[in-house]
Each structure stands twice: as C-alpha cells, then as structure tokens.
C-alpha cells in the first residue's frame with residue numbers, strides 16, 4: 001500500500017489543487033489531502049469549512065481522504081503511514097520554496113520523499129488568494145473552483161455586504 005499526503009492550506013481548494021490530487025491518485029494507492037496549519041497565514045475559511053469543501057470536491061476519487069493537523073508535515077506523514085509528501089509545482093517561482101522545504105523535510109525524516117507534480121498549464125497562475133480577491137470584487141470564479149467553493153464564496157461575500 002503506497003500512501004502519500006498532499007498538505008496545503010486550501011483556503012479554498014481550487015481546480016489547480018484538484019488537478020494535483022487527480023494525478024497523485026493515479027500514481028499512488030491512497031492520497032491523504034491534509035489541511036496543514038501555516039503559521040504565516042490567516043485563513044478566511046475555518047478548518048471545518050475547508051474540510052467540507054475538499055470532501056465534496058474530491059468525492060469522485062475513491063482513494064482520496066481528507067484530514068487536518070497542526071504540526072510538522074513529516075510527523076503527520078509518519079502518523080498516517082505515508083511514504084511521501086506530494087506538492088504542486090506551478091512555475092519556476094515555486095521551485096525554490098518547494099526545494100527548501102523538501103530538503104528540510106528530508107533532513108527531519110529521510111525515509112519520506114517529496115514528490116513534485118506539475119498541474120495542467122491552465123492552472124499555473126492560480127492560487128487561493130487570487131480566487132478570494134476575485135470573489136470579493138464580484139468576479140466570476142466558476143472556471144477556477146468547484147461548485148461548493150463558488151457557493152461558499154458567494155455566501156461569504158453576500159453576508160459581508162448585508163450583515164444582519
């Protein structure tokens with residue numbers, strides 16, 4: 001059983017993340033998509049909302065699970081019995097950060113490999129911040145995120161405009 005984890009903030013999940021999950025799910029027996037805490041980020045959606053959006057968006061993949069944790073990614077990888085950490089590489093600009101993190105994670109746990117997967121070129125410019133900003137200004141995010149995320153973003157920004 002070759003299990004990997006795919007950690008990220010997923011605030012919210014986008015079609016670019018789903019593209020990476022699909023690729024990983026074809027390569028490995030099981031993929032655990034893990035919402036990890038990035039101390040440098042303040043999130044718009046709670047952990048439970050992000051879990052709900054991920055579970056709904058990934059329900060077509062029978063070998064994909066969703067969970068969350070607060071700690072080192074390598075510790076969680078060990079806890080769930082993963083052999084590797086999947087990360088997406090959208091552009092050369094991602095490389096240095098991913099390279100540093102992969103080497104630090106290897107130093108912390110040499111038995112866990114980092115696997116970098118490239119999403120489809122149509123997703124290379126996407127990130128969660130751009131999606132939140134687009135939605136905040138009333139832009140159409142339908143092309144970039146699953147339906148549940150579109151609805152959550154709508155709810156969020158409508159309730160901000162019309163506080164009860």
Ligand code: COA
Nearest residue numbers: 007008009010016017036037038072073088126127128129
């Ligand atoms: N499609 C679209 N967007 C993508 C993407 C893809 N395929 N891959 C990444 N992104 C975006 C994300 O949406 C995110 O956008 P945002 O910055 O606007 O929110 C950005 O790229 C990168 O985020 P993400 O992949 O979520 O990583 P991160 O920088 O938030 O870090 C962890 C997440 C899990 C790697 C980090 O929090 C972590 O490692 N935490 C635990 C501590 C630890 O173990 N550190 C390592 C050893 S020191």
